[in-house]
Amino acid sequence: MKHFLYRMSLKQKIILSFISIAMIAVLLMNYVSHYYYSRSTQQDFYNIAETTTESLNHQLEIYFQQIAKSTYAMNAGVLRYSSVLLQIGDSSIIQDWLRDASSVGPEKQAMIKEILNKYIAFNYPEIENMYLISKDRNVLQSSGTTTDTELARQPWYQMPPSPKLEIFPTMYRDGGNIPLIEAAIPIFDVNNTKISGRLVLQMGLTEIKNMIGSMRIGKTGYIFMVSTDGRIVYHPSSNMLSSPIEDTELSWLTLDEPNSLQQWRGEEYLVSYSISNLTGWKTIALVPLKEMATGLAIAQISAIVVMALLILLIIIAVPIAANRITRPMMQLKKAMEKLQTGDLSVRAPVTPGRDEIQLLSVSFNRMAERLNELVNTLYSMELKEVQMQLLQKEATIQALQNQINPHLLYNTLDIIKSIAFLEGVPRIEKMAENLASLYRFTARLEPKEISLEEELEKLKKYLEIIHIRFTKHFESKVYVDEKYLLTPIIKLSLQPIVENAVKYAVEPRNGKAAVLVSAYPDGNDLIIEIADNGVGMDETILRNLKQQLATITNQIEQGMKSYESLGLTNVHHRLVLYYGKGYGIDIHSFPKQGTVVSVRIPFHKSYNNS
The missing domain is CATH 1.20.5 (Single alpha-helices involved in coiled-coils or other helix-helix interfaces)
Known part of the structure; x- marks a missing residue:
């Protein structure tokens, strides 16, 4: 496959790619639309079926509960259906029979049957028969007779009386062909409210048929009912009534989930059911999927037609578009071949x-x-290359010469020191020694950062030179605790500030001034203060100087500018560059009292050497 693609031209690859992508997109669109349309159809059916079956269950529950409630007065002896009862004033004959059937003679038993039959005639004609059962299993039937063998086959006969209404699924009476549903209604003794027996009603399916009626879902879909033991309670086909569902043509049906899609004989069926809270029966809606998705076939045909038209359009349009796209590329290819020659x-x-x-x-x-x-321009560039080499050599010579100049100064200072020693002038000897040490310190490029101890040592040598100049009155002190001496600091950060103090505080007063250097921690920083007792700064000068420092902090990337106070701005610029915008110097000046310059640098406990 790869070799086949390699042999294809770019135009052919574009056509093949476009057609393939378009075909995949059309097929995918058709599949997705079919899938979601089917899902939507199923969900619509489930919603409709759920509403319908729940409504049927609710109606059926109300129906059974109304029947039960209508018997309460009769069972308690309140209603008087018999004229004989009206004459003798005895309306609790059913209660008496339930307490002790042997105490009620044939005449009163006939009265009870008359009461039961009149209840049927006046209330629910769909009731086929009524059975009055005591706790001792004595049975009184409203019409007809039933043998003990037949009674023993009834599901309610062997069961103890229950305080709740019980509904038994469809059955056929012995020798009969009428399907019946039985409702067992509990009867309570009016004296002690204990259960004394039950009244069993045998009813036909007339009311259920009326409820469901000719309800259809689709053309052939229908609703039926199944009891908890899997027997069919109601079905449009009467020959399936009372039969286990596995023995009927619905044996393929599984009822594990309320909503499902099942297959039978190659056809898909939508199945949905809800369960009655009273009876526990499942009311099931069953319909073929194709009857609920009539629009799906139309949508599929439409999708196929659209897909065919799109494919035809793609086959025609893609080669034309590919030719328009590749034509400039072919022209560019020819131009590149000429350039190559x-x-x-x-x-x-x-x-x-x-x-x-x-x-x-x-x-x-x-x-x-x-x-x-x-x-x-090849030849001119070769000439420029020669000129560049010459310039490089000149720059190298100049750099070597610049290295020689400081050595000449160091050697000259050493000669002055030696002459002062020989001539016995210790002050000049000391000054030359300190000045040479300072020049060597400032001329050394590396390292950029030294310890505070080394910085203070060079500062003291500078102060010694000032003391030699102003011997009588000048004073200087360095108050820095030993635990701060290992703190790193940018080289030549303090000497320019002290030099600035000498220039503006000591010299104008002919040495009658003092310079104090101290240090203290501030959080994770170390503050080094250089204070003098000069005349202080004018407010305008101080404001301009602070503005210059703020400009350097906020516009550090713009490089160093030329300011009047070069020493202070230079130190601040280097501190901000190296440590960040949170560091640098700050100035406080007090007229006729002096000036304090604060230097803020990072400080960590690991620098503490105590």
């Missing part, structure tokens, strides 16, 4: 546009022009 005058045709191919053509033309320029 050495024709630097060739240019690729450029049409207005901002697509990548046009930009590539423009870049190719620029490259060709640049190559032409490079070839034409």
Whole structure:
């Protein structure tokens, strides 16, 4: 497959890619639309079926509960259906029979049957028969007779009386062909409210048929009911009533989930059911999927037609579009082949546009022009290369000479020191020694950062020179605790500030001044203060100087500018560059009292040498 693609031209690859992508997109769109339409159809059915079956369950529950409630007065002896009862004033005959059936004679038993039959006639004609059962299993039937063997086969006969209404699923009476549903209604003794028996009603399916009626879902879909033991309670086909569902044509049906899609004989069926809270029966809606998704077939046909038209359009349009796309590329290819042969005058045709191919053509033309320029200026560039080498040599000589100059100064100071020693002038000897030490310290490029101890040592040598100059009155003190001496600091951060104090505080007063150096911690920083007792600064000068320092802090990337107070701005600029905007110097001046310059640098406990 790879070799096949390698042999194809770019135009063929574009056509193949476009057609493949378009085909995949169309097929995917068709599949997705079919999938979601089917899901939507199923969900609509489930919603409708759930509402319908729950409504049927609710109606059926109300129906059974109304029947039960209508018997309460009769069972308690309140209603008087018999004229005989009206004459003798005895309306609790059913209660008496339930307490002790042997105490009620045949005449009263006939009265009870009359009460039961009149209840059927006055209330629910769909009731086929009624059974009055005591706790001792004595049975009194409203009409007809039932043998003990037949009674023993009844599900309610062997069961103890329950205080709740019980509904038993469809059955056929012995020798009969009428399907019946039985409702067992508990009867309570009016004297002690204990259960004394039950009243069993045998009813036909007339009311259930009326509820469901001719309800259909789709053309052939229908609703039926299944009891908790899997027997069919109601079905439009009467020959399936009372039969286990596994023995009918619905044996393929599984009822594990309330909503499901099942297959039978190659056809898909939508199944949905809800369970009655009273009976526990499942009311099931069953319909073929194709009847609920009639629009799906139309949508599929429409999708196929649209897909065929799109494919035809793609087959026609893609080659045309591919040819328009590849034509500038082919022209560029020919221009590159000419350039390869050495024709630097060739240019690729450029049409207005901002697509990548046009930009590539423009870049190719620029490259060709640049190559032409490079070839034409080759000899001049060789001459410039020679000139560059000469300039480099001159710069090297100048750098070597600059290294010699400081050594000449060091040697001169050492000669002055030696002469002062021989002539017995210790002050000049000391001054020359300190000055030479300072020059060596300032001329050394590395390292940029030294310990505070070393910085203070060079500062003391400078102060010694000032003491020699102003012997009588000048005073200086360095109060720095030993635990701060190992703190790193940028080299020559303090000496320019002290030199500035000497220039503006000590010299104007002919040495009658003092310079004090101290240090204290501030959080994770160390503050070094250089204080003098000079005349202080004018407010305007102080404000301008602070503005210069703020400008350096906020515009550090713009480089060093020329300021009048070069020493202070230089130190601040280097501190901010090295440590960050949170560091540098700050100035406080008090008229006729002096000036305090604070230097803030980072300080960590690891620098503590105590």
